[in-house]
Amino acid sequence: MDGYFRLDIRDDGTYLLVYPPMDGGNMPSFNDVSKYLTYKNITEYDVKAISDSLSMEVPEGADHDTPLDPKGCRLCDKLPFEESATMIVDHGSDHMKAVARFYPPSVNGQPLTMDDIKSTLEREKIKFGIDEDLLKTFVEAPMWCTDVIVAKGKEPVEGSHASIEYFFNTETNLSPTLNEDGTVNYKDLNIISHVHEGDLLAKLTPAVEGVPGTSVYGESMRAYDVKHLFLSPGKNMELSEDHTELRSLVEGHASLIDGQVFVSDVYIVPANVDNSTGNIEYSGSVEIKGNVNSGFTVEAGGNITVGGIVEGATLKAGGDIVVARGIHGMSKALLQAGKSVTVKFIENAEVYSDESINTDSILHSNVSAKYEVRVQGKKGFISGGKIRAGSKVLTQTLGSEMGASTRIEVGVSTAMKKKAHDLGEKQKELEAEQGKMEPTITGIGKKVAEGMVLPEEKMVFLKSVAKAYQDVKKQLLEVAKEKAKLDEEMEIAENASIVVKGDLYSGCLVTISGAQRSITDKYSCTKLVKDGADVRFTSV
Numbered sequence: 001m002d003g004y005f006r007l008d009i010r011d012d013g014t015y016l017l018v019y020p021p022m023d024g025g026n027m028p029s030f031n032d033v034s035k036y037l038t039y040k041n042i043t044e045y046d047v048k049a050i051s052d053s054l055s056m057e058v059p060e061g062a063d064h065d066t067p068l069d070p071k072g073c074r075l076c077d078k079l080p081f082e083e084s085a086t087m088i089v090d091h092g093s094d095h096m097k098a099v100a101r102f103y104p105p106s107v108n109g110q111p112l113t114m115d116d117i118k119s120t121l122e123r124e125k126i127k128f129g130i131d132e133d134l135l136k137t138f139v140e141a142p143m144w145c146t147d148v149i150v151a152k153g154k155e156p157v158e159g160s161h162a163s164i165e166y167f168f169n170t171e172t173n174l175s176p177t178l179n180e181d182g183t184v185n186y187k188d189l190n191i192i193s194h195v196h197e198g199d200l201l202a203k204l205t206p207a208v209e210g211v212p213g214t215s216v217y218g219e220s221m222r223a224y225d226v227k228h229l230f231l232s233p234g235k236n237m238e239l240s241e242d243h244t245e246l247r248s249l250v251e252g253h254a255s256l257i258d259g260q261v262f263v264s265d266v267y268i269v270p271a272n273v274d275n276s277t278g279n280i281e282y283s284g285s286v287e288i289k290g291n292v293n294s295g296f297t298v299e300a301g302g303n304i305t306v307g308g309i310v311e312g313a314t315l316k317a318g319g320d321i322v323v324a325r326g327i328h329g330m331s332k333a334l335l336q337a338g339k340s341v342t343v344k345f346i347e348n349a350e351v352y353s354d355e356s357i358n359t360d361s362i363l364h365s366n367v368s369a370k371y372e373v374r375v376q377g378k379k380g381f382i383s384g385g386k387i388r389a390g391s392k393v394l395t396q397t398l399g400s401e402m403g404a405s406t407r408i409e410v411g412v413s414t415a416m417k418k419k420a421h422d423l424g425e426k427q428k429e430l431e432a433e434q435g436k437m438e439p440t441i442t443g444i445g446k447k448v449a450e451g452m453v454l455p456e457e458k459m460v461f462l463k464s465v466a467k468a469y470q471d472v473k474k475q476l477l478e479v480a481k482e483k484a485k486l487d488e489e490m491e492i493a494e495n496a497s498i499v500v501k502g503d504l505y506s507g508c509l510v511t512i513s514g515a516q517r518s519i520t521d522k523y524s525c526t527k528l529v530k531d532g533a534d535v536r537f538t539s540v
Contacts (some may be wrong), residue, residue, distance in 0.1 A: 001025045001064065004144035005033055005054075007040075007083050007106040008072050014042075014079050015072030017107070018053045020062040027054055028145050036103050037075070039088065045075045082109040085142075087120045089150070095215040096153035098126045104144045114139050117150075126151050128218040156213035156221050162229035163205045166261075168254040169193040182378035184344075184360055193255065195248045201261055202246040204231050235283060236263040253285065255302050257318045257338055262302055272308070273298060285319065294330060303339075310335070310349075327351070329365065341369075345377075362387065364404075370489060380502070382406060390489055393498045399505030399519065411496035411513030411530065420490060423483040430476040437469045498528040501540060510535055 003021035005028050007014055021027055030051055037045060053073040062068065083106040090099045098121070105111055117135055121127075129152040138148065170193075195201065210223025233239040236250040248254065252265035264284020269277060272290035280286060285302035294312035298304055303319040310323050312332030321337040329349025335341060340355040346362045353369040360377030364384035367373060373389040375382055380396030386407040387393055399406045444462045448454065454462070496512055500523070508519040510528055517528070517535035525540045 001143065002146050003027045003058075003064075004104060005036075006104040006144075007075075007079070007109075009079050009082055009106050009108070011078060013077050014075045016050060016053060016075050017067040017072045018056065018069065019064060019067055020058040022064045027058070030054055032101075032145055035088075036086070039086070040083065042076055046073070049073045050075075079106075082106045084110040085112040085116075087112060087117060089120065089124045089126070091124070091126070091216065095217055095219070096155060096213075096221070097129075097149055098124070098151040098216045099147050100150045101147055102138070102142060102144055104142070111142070112139065121150070126216045128214050128216055129153050151216045153216045153221065154214040156223040157211040158223050159208045159210035159226040161227040162207035164229055164231065165203045165205070166256060167200045167202065168195055168256075170256040184358075184377050193253055195252060195254045195263060197248060197251055199248045200245060201237065201248055201254055201263065202231055204229060204244045206244065232260065234260070234262060236265075237261065253302075255285070255319055257302070262318075264302055266302075267300075273313070291325075294332060304337075310343075321353075326360075357389075382408070389496075391496055395500055396502040397505075398498075398500045398503075399508040401505060403505065403507035406508045407511070408498055408508060409511040410498055411511075412490050412494075416486065416490055420483065420486050423479055423486065427476065427479050427483060430472055430479060434469065434472050434476060437465055437472070440465050441469055496530070499540060500524075500526050500528075 001022040002025040003019050005016055005018050008017050009015075016033070018028065030047075033050055033054070037043070050073055053069065056068045058068065085105040086103040088101050088103070090101070092099065102112065114135060117139070121130060131150055131152070134148065135150060207226040207228045209226060212223055213221035215221055231239055231243060231246045233246060236248060236252065238247050238249055239245070240247070246261060248263050250263060250265055252263055254261060254263050256262075262284065264282075266285045266287050267280070267282045269280065269286065269288040269290070273280060273288055273292040273296045277296075279297040279299075281297075281299045283301040286298055286300040286304050288298070288304070288306045288308070291308035292298060292306055292310045292313040292315065297314040297316075299316045301318045303321070304315050304317040305322045305324075306315075307324050309325040310327045310329075310333055312328075312330035314334045315321055316336045318338040320339045321335055321341045321343070323335075323341075323343040326344035327333050327335070327346050327349045329347055331348045333349035335343075335349065335351045337353045337355075339353070340357065341351055341353045342358045343351070345360050346365045346367060348364050350366045351357060351368070355370055356372040356374065357367060357369040358374045358376070360375065361379060362373075362375055362382045362385065366386050368388040370390045372392045372394065373387055375393075375395035377396070381400075382393075382395045382398050383400045384404040384406055386409070388409045391410065393408055393410055398408065441462070444454070444458065448462075494513075498510055498512070502524065504519060504523040504526055506520050506522060510517050510519065512528065512530040512535050515530045515533055515535050523537065527538045527540050528535055529538060530536070
């Protein structure tokens with residue numbers, strides 16, 4: 001049991017008496033005494049005298065209720081009245097517990113009663129989780145100068161987010177392998193996840209809502225919101241009655257694009273895409289055995305694979321694009337992929353990927369990838385045109401001996417920064433709009449829950465506000481999702497670099513997250529990174 005102190009109000013002044021601890025307890029601290037005296041508006045006292053009193057040696061067999069020095073330590077003139085026992089309450093920063101520290105009355109002062117304690121708690125607005133048994137024990141056998149938890153809130157029980165487990169390969173491997181002779185193997189790519197009729201594609205574990213708690217003030221403590229997910233069946237799929245399992249209805253392949261499961265039997269073009277086929281638009285994946293001739297368009301919700309070459313044509317895929325023999329673009333070709341692009345070579349074409357681009361060479365083309373552009377063939381050159389990547393451009397050779405104008409940009413672009421700012425402002429506007437509607441919905445909803453019958457016009461008004469609230473909530477979720485996706489891209493772009501394993505020629509203009517550098521000399525085996533406002537060279 002800890003030691004304690006109390007005031008002794010005598011004719012010649014007010015004194016501090018210090019009582020010893022028992023059974024290995026601690027002596028009172030100077031901070032504790034100072035806090036108490038301040039609470040009692042006693043501000044002028046002899047600090048050294050108090051410290052000496054608190055530092056006295058405790059003799060063996062000392063009595064807990066007998067002061068170590070009966071003379072005491074004089075603090076100030078005689079107080080006008082005796083001090084009653086004091087209870088000081090700390091509510092805690094999270095309001096989930098109330099900790100009381102009790103100080104004894106002066107020698108002739110009044111002790112604390114149960115009514116005194118309850119009055120103090122009521123004054124402090126503490127009304128939930130009060131430990132009545134502990135307080136009764138304290139009244140009978142006080143523990144002075146010791147922290148006592150007199151009330152505990154009820155912690156909220158946190159729920160769990162929904163999760164979806166997929167039973168097919170959602171991470172297809174589109175990184176081509178290098179052969180021993182330095183060439184790249186574009187044939188053995190794992191791009192299709194085959195499924196059979198009746199196969200389980202995805203299983204949903206629903207979210208579990210949390211249970212609110214209660215603070216010591218009696219206020220409801222809300223559990224964290226949980227994330228709900230849903231399985232949405234598309235073509236060639238069926239959803240179980242309890243909406244937790246998604247199964248395939250066909251023999252084909254499955255892919256995951258932007259969180260949506262697609263199942264399709266691949267559309268195969270046995271030869272070229274030309275006048276005999278016309279343009280192709282397909283919700284699944286398209287496999288073309290031959291070429292895609294100039295002027296034609298192929299659009300697929302899944303992947304596009306081309307066994308031959310692509311001329312001045314347009315290819316748009318929700319998934320990956322693979323072109324085994326390359327692109328002779330004729331300054332007309334356009335390729336857009338929701339995932340990666342893998343192609344033998346790119347010449348006079350525009351190529352855009354929401355993930356990465358892998359190729360042997362790029363000549364006079366406009367190429368852009370969200371993450372990486374890798375030019376890793378035996379020669380592996382980029383010459384002419386503009387190349388953009390969020391994280392990295394890797395190549396053997398950059399530019400040419402003839403000084404071909406070549407622009408390389410990696411990292412965070414000005415457009416990305418502006419879009420992130422605009423999305424942030426839009427998010428704030430929607431949150432403010434949502435906040436204005438919440439009190440109306442909560443207030444009227446509470447009255448309805450209590451059984452109050454509202455007039456027809458108020459019900460109509462409530463429905464209109466509720467619909468507007470849901471619309472704003474939907475917009476807010478969409479904006480938040482888009483902003484989170486953009487923030488992820490910008491985070492990836494923070495350490496952007498350009499790696500040239502061979503020669504870097506003059507005539508190139510490199511930009512890394514806004515920092516620019518014009519290449520005027522020839523360099524070899526170098527890595528370019530941003531250093532402050534400049535572009536710095538390092539060795540590979």
